[in-house]
Amino acid sequence: MGIRSQELIESVLYNPGNDYCLKDVDIQILADSYVLSALSKSAFQYLKEQWWLQQRREDISYKDFLTPLFKSYLSSLKFLDRDSEKVPQFKKLSQRAEAFERDVLSEVLLRAQSEQKEFLARSLSFMKELFLREEGDQRGVLQSDGHKGIELYRTFDGLDIIFELNYQLDREMKITQKKERLYEKAGVGVQSGYSTILLALAHLEEHYGLSGKKMVDLGSGYGRVGLVSALYCEEIDFIGYEYVAHRVDVSNRAAKNLELEKSLLFVTQDLSLSDFYIPQADIFYLYDPFTEETYHFILKQIVELSQLQRVIVVTKGNARAWLERISSDNNWSSPVFIDESNLCIFDSEEAK
Numbered sequence: 001m002g003i004r005s006q007e008l009i010e011s012v013l014y015n016p017g018n019d020y021c022l023k024d025v026d027i028q029i030l031a032d033s034y035v036l037s038a039l040s041k042s043a044f045q046y047l048k049e050q051w052w053l054q055q056r057r058e059d060i061s062y063k064d065f066l067t068p069l070f071k072s073y074l075s076s077l078k079f080l081d082r083d084s085e086k087v088p089q090f091k092k093l094s095q096r097a098e099a100f101e102r103d104v105l106s107e108v109l110l111r112a113q114s115e116q117k118e119f120l121a122r123s124l125s126f127m128k129e130l131f132l133r134e135e136g137d138q139r140g141v142l143q144s145d146g147h148k149g150i151e152l153y154r155t156f157d158g159l160d161i162i163f164e165l166n167y168q169l170d171r172e173m174k175i176t177q178k179k180e181r182l183y184e185k186a187g188v189g190v191q192s193g194y195s196t197i198l199l200a201l202a203h204l205e206e207h208y209g210l211s212g213k214k215m216v217d218l219g220s221g222y223g224r225v226g227l228v229s230a231l232y233c234e235e236i237d238f239i240g241y242e243y244v245a246h247r248v249d250v251s252n253r254a255a256k257n258l259e260l261e262k263s264l265l266f267v268t269q270d271l272s273l274s275d276f277y278i279p280q281a282d283i284f285y286l287y288d289p290f291t292e293e294t295y296h297f298i299l300k301q302i303v304e305l306s307q308l309q310r311v312i313v314v315t316k317g318n319a320r321a322w323l324e325r326i327s328s329d330n331n332w333s334s335p336v337f338i339d340e341s342n343l344c345i346f347d348s349e350e351a352k
C-alpha cells in the first residue's frame with residue numbers, strides 16, 4: 001500500500017483547510033485512498049460508540065482505550081494514532097472521511113475505463129485483506145455476543161458507483177407477477193455485501209482454485225457476485241441468471257464497460273420455468289432467491305449434477321437450510337461456515 005494515500009487522507013482529516021487536487025493522483029493511490037477513507041468513516045463511527053461506553057470508567061484514558069485497538073481493528077489506520085491524549089471529534093472526522101471518499105470516487109469516474117478497472121481490482125484486493133482480518137477477529141466469538149470490532153459489511157457499498165449499479169431502477173419497478181420472490185424495490189439491501197463475496201472467493205480459491213472453473217449465480221440481482229468474481233480471477237467462467245430484466249441489463253453493461261465479457265455473462269431467465277436446466281458448472285451461488293417450489297425444482301437438478309461430478313454450492317442467508325437437507329441426505333462433506341455463518345459452503349464430495 002502506497003504511503004502517499006495515508007499522507008493524503010491524514011491531511012484531509014486533520015487539516016481540513018488544505019485544498020487537495022486528485023486530478024494527477026495515480027490510480028493505485030486513489031484505490032488505497034478510497035479504501036482508507038471508507039474504512040476511516042466506519043472506524044470513527046465505531047470509536048464513537050465504544051468510547052461512549054468506556055467514558056464512565058474513571059480508570060481509563062482515551063489513550064489506554066485506543067492503544068490496544070491500533071494493534072487490532074485499527075491496525076490499517078495507524079496514521080490516526082496522533083493526538084491520542086485528546087478525544088477527537090468523531091462526527092466531524094467521520095464526515096470528512098465520507099466527503100473525501102465521495103471526492104475520490106468522483107475523480108475515478110472521470111478516468112478512462114482501463115484505469116477504473118485497475119482501481120476496482122486494487123480496491124478489492126485491499127478490501128479482501130481487511131475482510132480476512134475481520135473474519136479472523138470473529139473466530140471463537142459466540143454469535144450471541146455480537147460482532148467484535150468494526151463491522152465492514154456495508155462499509156464499501158460506495159464502490160457500486162464505479163460499477164454503475166443503479167438501484168434507482170428498482171424503485172420504478174412495476175410488480176407484474178406474484179409467484180416468484182423478486183425483491184421488488186429492494187435495491188442494495190439484497191445484494192451480497194463485498195465482504196461476503198470476497199470471503200467466499202478467498203475460500204474457493206484456496207480450496208478448489210478458481211482459474212478455469214465455471215460458476216453460476218442463481219438469481220444474480222445486479223450482478224455484484226459475478227462482477228467481483230471476474231475481476232478477482234479473469235480465468236473464471238461466470239454466468240448469472242436473473243428474472244428481472246433491468247437488473248440483467250445493468251450487470252451486462254458493467255461487464256462490458258470493464259471488458260469482462262469474455263468471462264462474464266448475465267442472462268434474463270425465470271429459473272422456475274419447467275424447460276430450464278441448470279448448466280454444467282463447478283460452483284453455484286445462491287442468496288435466498290427462491291420460493292419453495294422453485295427451490296425444489298432447481299436443487300433437484302443440482303443433486304442430479306452432483307451424481308456426475310463434484311459440485312460446490314455457496315449459500316448466503318436462509319438458502320443454507322435447503323442445502324443442509326440435501327447435503328445430509330446425499331452424504332456430502334460437512335459444510336464450512338464463514339462470515340459469522342452468513343455464508344455456508346457445501347461440497348458434494350464425501351469427506352475423506
Ligand SMILES: C[S@@+](CC[C@H](N)C(=O)[O-])C[C@H]1O[C@@H](n2cnc3c(N)ncnc32)[C@H](O)[C@@H]1O
Binds near residue numbers: 183217220241244
Ligand atoms: C437476494 S437477491 C441475490 C442477488 C445476488 N445473487 C447477490 O447475492 O448479490 C435474489 C435474486 O434472485 C432473483 N430471483 C428470484 N426468483 C427468481 C427466478 N425464478 N428466476 C430468476 N431469478 C430469480 C431475484 O429477482 C433477486 O434479484
